[in-house]
Amino acid sequence: xxxxxxxxxxxxxxxxxxxxxxxxxLIAQGHSAHVISAGGRMEDDLLRMGGVLxxxxxxxxxxxxxxxxxxxxxxxxxxxxxxIVHARSRAPAWPAYHAARIEGAPFLTTYHGIxxxxxxxxxxxxxxxxxxxxxxxxxxFTKAYIIKTHGTEESRITAIPRGVDMDRxxxxxxxxxxxxxxxxxxxxxxxxxxxxxxxxxxxxKGPLVAIEALANLPxxxxxxxxxxxxxxxxxxxxxxxxxAELGVTSRVILPGHSRDMPTALSAAHVVISASxxxxxxxxxxxxxxxxxxxxxxxxxxxxxxxxxxxxxxxxVPPSDPKGLSDAITRALNWPDYNGLAARSRIAAQFSxxxxxxxxxxxxxxxxx
Numbered sequence: 001x002x003x004x005x006x007x008x009x010x011x012x013x014x015x016x017x018x019x020x021x022x023x024x025x026l027i028a029q030g031h032s033a034h035v036i037s038a039g040g041r042m043e044d045d046l047l048r049m050g051g052v053l054x055x056x057x058x059x060x061x062x063x064x065x066x067x068x069x070x071x072x073x074x075x076x077x078x079x080x081x082x083x084i085v086h087a088r089s090r091a092p093a094w095p096a097y098h099a100a101r102i103e104g105a106p107f108l109t110t111y112h113g114i115x116x117x118x119x120x121x122x123x124x125x126x127x128x129x130x131x132x133x134x135x136x137x138x139x140x141f142t143k144a145y146i147i148k149t150h151g152t153e154e155s156r157i158t159a160i161p162r163g164v165d166m167d168r169x170x171x172x173x174x175x176x177x178x179x180x181x182x183x184x185x186x187x188x189x190x191x192x193x194x195x196x197x198x199x200x201x202x203x204x205k206g207p208l209v210a211i212e213a214l215a216n217l218p219x220x221x222x223x224x225x226x227x228x229x230x231x232x233x234x235x236x237x238x239x240x241x242x243x244a245e246l247g248v249t250s251r252v253i254l255p256g257h258s259r260d261m262p263t264a265l266s267a268a269h270v271v272i273s274a275s276x277x278x279x280x281x282x283x284x285x286x287x288x289x290x291x292x293x294x295x296x297x298x299x300x301x302x303x304x305x306x307x308x309x310x311x312x313x314x315x316v317p318p319s320d321p322k323g324l325s326d327a328i329t330r331a332l333n334w335p336d337y338n339g340l341a342a343r344s345r346i347a348a349q350f351s352x353x354x355x356x357x358x359x360x361x362x363x364x365x366x367x368x
């Protein structure tokens with residue numbers, strides 16, 4: 001079986017991570033894993049596992065380039081005898097959709113996000129992700145959204161949560177020395193409490209809400225906004241300005257991107273997801289629980305599936321700094337928190353192996 005996954009780039013993110021996880025599963029079973037992408041910091045990982053990278057600016061939103069991109073994908077399908085085309089993002093999905101139809105290859109999509117659709121034109125643009133012969137939704141929340149927004153038959157959609165690599169996200173392999181080194185890199189002293197918000201620095205991920213919450217917390221609490229700004233320099237300045245206004249500049253840390261999330265999570269006392277808009281899934285909450293860390297997340301979207309309020313973490317209203325700070329305080333003072341039970345639940349319901357097995361089943365069903 002030769003599968004071509006279509007993704008704009010291979011930098012850090014849930015979409016890219018899932019792309020590599022499926023490449024790994026395909027190769028492990030003797031299949032061929034092709035990816036067409038502009039590449040990025042994760043392309044070496046793909047090549048090391050034996051995947052094939054077709055490097056191209058496939059995610060361009062320039063409508064005048066779509067025919068060139070269709071021809072490119074058709075050539076890959078033809079030359080490499082691609083059996084399935086699996087698109088994971090809107091801009092490259094359009095040429096992939098047309099190329100697959102022309103070449104007669106099954107077209108599969110994964111609906112990774114809740115896309116903005118405030119106009120009929122934008123809804124049409126987004127609809128390519130619901131045009132697969134089958135559609136994978138990354139949560140039950142996303143599945144319901146697809147049905148409501150696109151009128152898609154439920155039978156064409158399978159909800160497969162994003163998977164956590166339980167071997168990699170394993171607190172047993174992170175030493176106290178590793179944790180101390182990570183905190184030292186962040187400039188955190190032994191007596192400080194680390195509140196970690198992983199995710200790219202964009203407004204809807206809630207860093208401004210988190211800073212307001214920090215201002216309500218004791219002086220020994222620090223907030224680590226761990227993620228890449230991806231060129232949003234003006235927003236970074238807004239983050240710094242708010243921290244200065246609230247008098248917490250020295251307690252807000254912006255270390256940039258991390259390639260070692262297990263250690264970063266281990267170095268935290270509490271992990272938060274403060275997204276103001278619903279997360280389609282929210283990998284952070286699942287990975288943090290795999291590392292046995294208490295989670296505070298906003299009560300909408302995929303977090304309602306991954307976090308059990310009062311059991312594996314706390315759920316709070318979105319855009320509510322006071323509610324967020326109160327929940328963080330409870331999480332920091334949670335004597336009977338059962339991190340082992342939280343990890344066991346993630347392993348049972350949200351593991352990488354679960355995602356791989358269910359997606360491979362869909363591939364095989366499509367080929368029938």
